[in-house]
Amino acid sequence: MQSFDALLNESSKAHGHLCPGQVVGVRMAMLGCRLIELDEPTRRDQIKKLIVYVEMDRCTADAVAHVTGVKLGRRSLKFVDYGIMAATFVNLETGKAFRVLSTEEARDLACAYAPDVAGKGDRQLEAYRRMPDSVLFRVQKVRVNLDACDLPGPTRYKAVCSRCGQVIRDRREYLVDGAPVCRPCSEDCYFSHAREVSWPNMDWSPPAPSDPEPPRQAPARCGLVSVS
Amino acid sequence: MTAEREVAVLKKIDVKDAVGTRLAHDITEIRPGEFKGPAFTKGHEVCSEDICRLQKLGKNHLYLIDLEEDEIHENQAASILAAALAGEGIAWENQPKEGKIGLHAAFDGLLKVDAAALAAFNMVDEVMCATLHSHTLVKKGELVAATRAIPLVMKRAPVERAAAVAAQNGGAVRVAALKKVRAGIVVTGSEVFNGLIEDKFAPILSAKIADLGSQVAGVSLAPDNETRIAEAIADHLDNGCDLLILSGGMSVDPDDVTRKAIRKAGAQEVHYGAAALPGAMFLTAYIGDTPLLGVPACGLHHRTTVLDLILPRILAGERIGKKELAFIGHGGLCRDCAECSYPHCPFGKGM
Numbered sequence: 001m002q003s004f005d006a007l008l009n010e011s012s013k014a015h016g017h018l019c020p021g022q023v024v025g026v027r028m029a030m031l032g033c034r035l036i037e038l039d040e041p042t043r044r045d046q047i048k049k050l051i052v053y054v055e056m057d058r059c060t061a062d063a064v065a066h067v068t069g070v071k072l073g074r075r076s077l078k079f080v081d082y083g084i085m086a087a088t089f090v091n092l093e094t095g096k097a098f099r100v101l102s103t104e105e106a107r108d109l110a111c112a113y114a115p116d117v118a119g120k121g122d123r124q125l126e127a128y129r130r131m132p133d134s135v136l137f138r139v140q141k142v143r144v145n146l147d148a149c150d151l152p153g154p155t156r157y158k159a160v161c162s163r164c165g166q167v168i169r170d171r172r173e174y175l176v177d178g179a180p181v182c183r184p185c186s187e188d189c190y191f192s193h194a195r196e197v198s199w200p201n202m203d204w205s206p207p208a209p210s211d212p213e214p215p216r217q218a219p220a221r222c223g224l225v226s227v228s
Numbered sequence: 229m230t231a232e233r234e235v236a237v238l239k240k241i242d243v244k245d246a247v248g249t250r251l252a253h254d255i256t257e258i259r260p261g262e263f264k265g266p267a268f269t270k271g272h273e274v275c276s277e278d279i280c281r282l283q284k285l286g287k288n289h290l291y292l293i294d295l296e297e298d299e300i301h302e303n304q305a306a307s308i309l310a311a312a313l314a315g316e317g318i319a320w321e322n323q324p325k326e327g328k329i330g331l332h333a334a335f336d337g338l339l340k341v342d343a344a345a346l347a348a349f350n351m352v353d354e355v356m357c358a359t360l361h362s363h364t365l366v367k368k369g370e371l372v373a374a375t376r377a378i379p380l381v382m383k384r385a386p387v388e389r390a391a392a393v394a395a396q397n398g399g400a401v402r403v404a405a406l407k408k409v410r411a412g413i414v415v416t417g418s419e420v421f422n423g424l425i426e427d428k429f430a431p432i433l434s435a436k437i438a439d440l441g442s443q444v445a446g447v448s449l450a451p452d453n454e455t456r457i458a459e460a461i462a463d464h465l466d467n468g469c470d471l472l473i474l475s476g477g478m479s480v481d482p483d484d485v486t487r488k489a490i491r492k493a494g495a496q497e498v499h500y501g502a503a504a505l506p507g508a509m510f511l512t513a514y515i516g517d518t519p520l521l522g523v524p525a526c527g528l529h530h531r532t533t534v535l536d537l538i539l540p541r542i543l544a545g546e547r548i549g550k551k552e553l554a555f556i557g558h559g560g561l562c563r564d565c566a567e568c569s570y571p572h573c574p575f576g577k578g579m
């Protein structure tokens with residue numbers, strides 16, 4: 001694994017800015033990987049052994065994902081929306097899993113660890129660099145029950161919604177009176193009042209690689225999905 | 229530290245039913261103004277004669293203890309915590325009293341507390357450690373800190389995390405022995421050099437140096453002349469002095485040239501100005517690794533000044549720079565009491 005500074009530099013560039021959350025995330029990932037004994041998580045032979053659950057969608061999550069190389073599309077990055085500054089690192093080969101939690105007291109201790117730095121953000125950033133892992137984190141050894149349908153690899157199962165016909169992958173359907181139902185057709189969905197619409201330039205497709213892309217018209221107002 | 233936690237493994241029994249059981253913890257007796265200590269110690273087998281005394285101590289119920297695998301007793305926790313907190317120069321005995329272990333100075337020296345690590349330690353649930361202020365001069369055997377686990381029984385993991393926090397950088401509490409140095413004193417000022425007035429600085433500085441166990445190798449007088457002061461500095465260095473103290477000439481008058489002389493003598497690192505009163509015009513400088521301290525005139529008429537804060541730290545091997553001189557600001561204001569009680573006062577103890 002690269003040095004902390006190199007990882008932080010890359011991670012903050014990828015994220016868009018350097019902030020205390022990035023420092024915590026890079027260190028969280030370094031500790032998590034150390035605990036599950038993966039020293040080069042982004043290397044080809046190790047990347048397939050690793051699953052990471054992040055419990056927040058904050059700067060820290062991006063840093064954890066960057067350092068470990070886990071990706072949503074590879075199914076190696078799992079987002080569970082707990083609103084907790086924590087991530088769980090799972091080694092699929094050994095079955096070992098550790099949940100690393102960022103301590104709340106670290107925020108209060110920033111003034112003790114970086115009293116020479118003025119400004120809340122800068123002080124946190126420097127203090128989180130200086131604190132030992134034991135101050136910055138708590139660690140739990142956990143068991144993670146990974147269903148085959150949660151693992152990386154090809155789709156293992158498809159169902160068809162009994163109400164709208166939508167194909168649902170990897171057992172994400174609900175069963176209502178024994179029949180599969182997709183989330184949008186259930187009560188448990190993040191949007192509502194969906195109605196299908198048309199949109200401008202519906203016939204657009206990417207140009208062939210050798211053709212220059214024709215100028216696009218100014219986008220007109222449209223609503224793919226209405227949100228209320 | 230934390231709020232009280234329910235511990236499932238503790239079973240409460242009526243004291244009248246306790247005969248034959250062993251106490252899970254020390255039971256403290258307090259006789260106001262007379263005695264405070266354990267009336268019964270952990271492990272004591274309760275006999276029928278004890279019941280009345282226990283009731284007089286307000287104990288109508290006792291705990292029976294049954295530890296889970298991941299739990300430890302307060303005494304064991306205190307031992308783990310003490311071992312982690314204790315850095316160099318700390319002596320402690322593994323004999324917890326009422327769950328507490330005291331950390332003592334193993335020799336005379338300067339107490340050094342890692343305040344950040346201590347704060348982090350105390351932020352861990354269910355443990356505590358209290359210390360004297362960092363940079364306090366302590367004597368061999370003196371109690372400098374004490375630690376305990378707060379509940380009778382606690383989980384092992386937070387104790388071990390607290391121990392890891394305490395053990396960073398070799399232990400949060402340590403005592404640094406003071407080096408015995410040969411100090412050279414340069415008293416500056418043409419009025420002294422020319423005999424117009426008698427020097428009062430050298431005896432005061434010599435006494436402070438001797439009080440800290442070092443010796444004065446030589447005192448030289450120099451007029452308000454950069455070259456002459458620089459030559460006096462060079463003479464002391466040639467004479468093998470490993471600490472130089474210069475008095476006077478630290479102010480802003482045209483005759484105050486001590487700072488320039490220190491640079492002329494070869495100081496690469498000069499920090500002028502300290503966040504302490506008295507002592508704002510204090511100076512630290514280094515020629516190689518040899519520290520030079522510039523003491524302003526306040527050192528003549530105030531019993532305690534910034535010199536009393538910095539000199540022990542220099543002798544304890546600390547390199548004093550801008551940060552150290554700035555950080556003494558919190559608590560760096562002497563109250564100028566009619567009767568000085570330093571070091572038993574807040575002066576210089578904000579850090």
